[in-house]
Amino acid sequence: KQEVTQIPAALSVPEGENLVLNCSFTDSAIYNLQWFRQDPGKGLTSLLLIQSSQREQTSGRLNASLDKSSGRSTLYIAASQPGDSATYLCAVITGGSYIPTFGRGTSLIVHP
Amino acid sequence: DAGVIQSPRHEVTEMGQEVTLRCKPISGHDYLFWYRQTMMRGLELLIYFNNNVPIDDSGMPEDRFSAKMPNASFSTLKIQPSEPRDSAVYFCASSLDTRLGQSWETQYFGPGTRLLVL
Numbered sequence: 001k002q003e004v005t006q007i008p009a010a011l012s013v014p015e016g017e018n019l020v021l022n023c024s025f026t027d028s029a030i031y032n033l034q035w036f037r038q039d040p041g042k043g044l045t046s047l048l049l050i051q052s053s054q055r056e057q058t059s060g061r062l063n064a065s066l067d068k069s070s071g072r073s074t075l076y077i078a079a080s081q082p083g084d085s086a087t088y089l090c091a092v093i094t095g096g097s098y099i100p101t102f103g104r105g106t107s108l109i110v111h112p
Numbered sequence: 113d114a115g116v117i118q119s120p121r122h123e124v125t126e127m128g129q130e131v132t133l134r135c136k137p138i139s140g141h142d143y144l145f146w147y148r149q150t151m152m153r154g155l156e157l158l159i160y161f162n163n164n165v166p167i168d169d170s171g172m173p174e175d176r177f178s179a180k181m182p183n184a185s186f187s188t189l190k191i192q193p194s195e196p197r198d199s200a201v202y203f204c205a206s207s208l209d210t211r212l213g214q215s216w217e218t219q220y221f222g223p224g225t226r227l228l229v230l
Contacts, residue, residue, distance in 0.1 A: 034218070043116075043203055043221035044155075089155065099168060100219075102155040 002027045002094045006103035013110055019077040021106045023090035028068045031093040035064050035075050038087045038105070047088075048075070080110045116222035118204050124228045130192040133225045136185055137206030145219065146179055146189050147203040155203075161187065162209070194229045201226050 003026045013019060023033070032051045036044040048057045048064040050073070056065040063076040077084060087107045091100040117136040125131055137144045145160040159169040164181045172179070176195070181187040191198055205221045 036221075043223045044205075044219075046218045046220065049218050091155075097168075099157050099160070099171070104154045 002030075002092060002101040004090060004092055004101050004103040006088075006090060006106050008106060009104065010107040011109070013080060013108075015080060015082060015110055015112050017080050017110075019080050019108070021075040021077070021088050021108070023073040023075070023103055025071045025073075025092050025101070027094050028071050029095040030068065031095060033064075033066055033073050033090060033092045034100075035062075035073075036089045036091065038089060040086075044089065080108075082110050082112055084108060084110050116204055116206055116220055118202075118222035118225050120225060121223065122226045122228075124230065125194055126230050127195055128193045129229075130190065131194045131198075131227060131229075133189040133202050133204075133227070135187045135189070135204030135222060137187070137204070138220055139185065140208065141206035141220075142209045143207040144181060144187050145205040145207070146187070147205065147221075148200045149203060149224070150200045158189070191227075194227075196229045199227055199229050 005024045007022045030052055034049045035047045037047050038044045047062055048059055050057050050064055050066045061078040066073045085108055087105040089102055089105040091102045093100050116138055119134045143162055146158040147155055148158055149155045156171055158171045159179045160167055161181045177191055179189045201224045203221050203224045205219045207219045
């Protein structure tokens with residue numbers, strides 16, 4: 001059974017810092033991995049999707065990397081801003097199934 | 113497109129009552145998913161549909177839960193009878209299959225329905 005772990009569970013940083021959020025998964029036979037953002041009381045917004053054949057994806061100040069063999073993904077946020085404050089979740093689709101497995105998320109606070 | 117639409121946004125009901133949650137996916141999307149999110153268990157997939165057909169309902173917690181998708185633009189998740197432990201945020205999401213059935217692309221989530229069962 002696929003298990004997804006996100007570390008740290010919570011993070012508080014001053015504005016301007018570069019951040020790394022971690023996601024690890026136990027079964028490396030994945031189809032893709034997706035990073036989401038969830039604001040309080042809202043639904044999830046997809047940030048980046050990495051296919052199993054890819055190593056990384058970039059969107060603006062966000063960069064997500066994938067290392068299937070080690071079962072890890074990182075989300076890098078450059079020059080963090082207060083507007084980045086949210087919970088960030090990663091989810092993997094494991095081979096042979098369309099069922100995503102989500103991590104519990106990293107709650108990020110960026111203070112001015 | 114307005115995105116995934118869910119209704120109601122909030123629902124407060126008493127134990128034993130029937131609850132019906134509704135979802136309108138993004139037009140043209142092949143897949144529809146129902147999730148439940150709680151503090152204790154995080155985000156869990158309950159059931160998903162492909163072209164209106166339920167594919168996997170292994171995440172549905174009990175027979176009290178049922179889901180239907182009568183057409184490509186509408187789905188319901190019903191809880192009957194509801195219990196306090198069903199209190200959670202229920203999300204609907206949709207996606208477009210662009211990889212010949214191998215996987216799906218980005219999932220788009222609705223705003224969720226906050227359910228409180230007293």
